[in-house]
Amino acid sequence: xxxxxxxxxxxxxxxxxxxxxxxxxxxxxxxxxxxxxxxxxxxxxxxxxxxxxxxxxxxxxxxxxxxxxxxxxxxxxxxxxxxxxxxxxxxxxxxxxxxxxxxxxxxxxxxxxxxxxxxxxxxxxxxxxxxxxxxxxxxxxxxxxxxxxxxxxxxxxxxxxxxxxxxxxxxxxxxxxxxxxxxxxxxxxxxxxxxxxxxxxxxxxxxxxxxxxxxxxxxxxxxxxxxxxxxxxxxxxxxxxxxxxxxxxxxxxxxxxxxxxxxxxxxxxxxxxxxxxxxxxxxxxxxxxxxxxxxxxxxxxxxxxxxxxxxxx
Numbered sequence: 006x007x008x009x010x011x012x013x014x015x016x017x018x019x020x021x022x023x024x025x026x027x028x029x030x031x032x033x034x035x036x037x038x039x040x041x042x043x044x045x046x047x048x049x050x051x052x053x054x055x056x057x058x059x060x061x062x063x064x065x066x067x068x069x070x071x072x073x074x075x076x077x078x079x080x081x082x083x084x085x086x087x088x089x090x091x092x093x094x095x096x097x098x099x100x101x102x103x104x105x106x107x108x109x110x111x112x113x114x115x116x117x118x119x120x121x122x123x124x125x126x127x128x129x130x131x132x133x134x135x136x137x138x139x140x141x142x143x144x145x146x147x148x149x150x151x152x153x154x155x156x157x158x159x160x161x162x163x164x165x166x167x168x169x170x171x172x173x174x175x176x177x178x179x180x181x182x183x184x185x186x187x188x189x190x191x192x193x194x195x196x197x198x199x200x201x202x203x204x205x206x207x208x209x210x211x212x213x214x215x216x217x218x219x220x221x222x223x224x225x226x227x228x229x230x231x232x233x234x235x236x237x238x239x240x241x242x243x244x245x246x247x248x249x250x251x252x253x254x255x256x257x258x259x260x261x262x263x264x265x266x267x268x269x270x271x272x273x274x275x276x277x278x279x280x281x282x283x284x285x286x287x288x289x290x291x292x293x294x295x296x297x298x299x300x301x302x303x304x305x306x307x308x309x310x311x312x313x314x315x316x317x318x
Contacts, residue, residue: 042122042163072318076291081140086112086316088141090290096264098231098257101288101296102272103141103247105316110181110243114317115145115158115203118310122156122163124149127309130287131294139315142289143235143247146207147281149311154206155193158312165193173208175237175278176201183239183276185210185218205280205314211236211266212277221263231259233286233298237314238274246272247314249288253302284308 074083079090085108093100107113116137118128126149134142148156148164155174156164170189177183179200186196188206196204210218233252239245248269252259260268262279269277284300285308297305 041124044117044120044122079290081291085109086140088290088316090295093268095268096231096258096260098250098252098259099296100248100250100260100268103143103288103290105141105245105247107181107243107245107316110177110179110202112316112318113177113181113203113245114139114315115205116142116313116315116317117158118149118312122158127311129307129309130285130313131289131292131307133310133313134289134315135292137313137315137317139289139313139317140291141247142313142315142317143237143249144281144285144287144310145312145314146205147285147311148206150281151206155188155196155204156206157193157197157201157204160197160202162193162197167192168206172206173210173278175203175205175208175210177203177205181239181243183278185213185276185278203314205278207281208279209262210277211262211279212238212270212274215270215275217263217266217270219262219266221261231261231264232283233257233296234260234262234265234282235280235286235288236265236269236277237280238269238272238277240273240275246274247288248272249286249296251297251299252283252286253299254297257297280314281310285310 072083072085074081081088087106089104091102093102116133118126118133130142130144148154153166154168154172167188170187172188174186174188175183176186176196179202212218231252234250236248250260251257284298287294287298287307288296294307298307299305300308
């Protein structure tokens with residue numbers, strides 16, 4: 006009898022320890038924030054409203070100067086940045102397109118939630134945009150949801166562990182050009198040496214050399230379904246489009262990857278890339294969320310994410 010009671014006690018203790026460990030693993034994976042690198046504030050960290058009539062930029066000597074801007078509900082223009090927002094209705098879905106022209110690739114940026122590279126460090130896209138002083142922002146690749154995949158931001162390597170030989174990344178070079186590469190064919194260090202400023206690891210590539218590079222037959226089951234989507238593309242030199250679609254609601258079905266690729270091609274892009282979608286898909290313009298982000302299709306609200314792609318000084 007004593008032996009049975011002893012065995013039962015050890016069984017209960019083992020079960021308790023296993024449950025505690027499982028809970029810790031889940032918390033560590035999805036909830037507990039871990040800051041690996043906290044970036045120092047710079048001129049893009051101003052919390053001034055992006056819709057102000059005067060934007061601030063920094064000249065080559067690091068001196069702030071004022072740039073007069075013209076702002077309407079769907080346009081922003083100053084001497085360096087021109088943005089026009091257009092809403093399309095295709096595939097029974099509302100699609101928001103930001104057409105962006107820049108005088109310098111320096112204004113195409115990325116930013117981390119809480120200005121921190123880490124695990125489970127997240128903020129809403131609108132909050133990161135405000136902290137970055139962004140005129141325009143969309144959610145990025147949600148690097149924090151993965152333990153692998155190259156992370157290069159603003160010319161610095163944060164993670165150089167490859168996801169696999171088939172993972173497609175978007176490389177944005179210092180001259181503003183785009184290239185889609187597979188992680189198995191090149192290292193993060195080699196990309197940095199080639200002049201990579203940003204490397205986004207989500208994918209897949211949607212358009213390459215003006216041609217759709219993803220088909221319905223090539224998509225995984227999840228990607229074949231209609232969902233909210235976020236994408237970025239380049240049309241020509243320093244001319245970009247950032248695209249977000251609604252989805253999962255009665256008003257907007259959402260897009261498959263092949264539909265998104267065809268839509269991007271129709272905008273005239275030479276290269277286009279799929280970013281994190283679903284409940285993450287959010288576009289913020291002049292401090293206002295202009296799409297209808299949703300995770301469950303019932304509640305319209307932003308999901309907190311780990312990073313953004315933005316247009317900012």
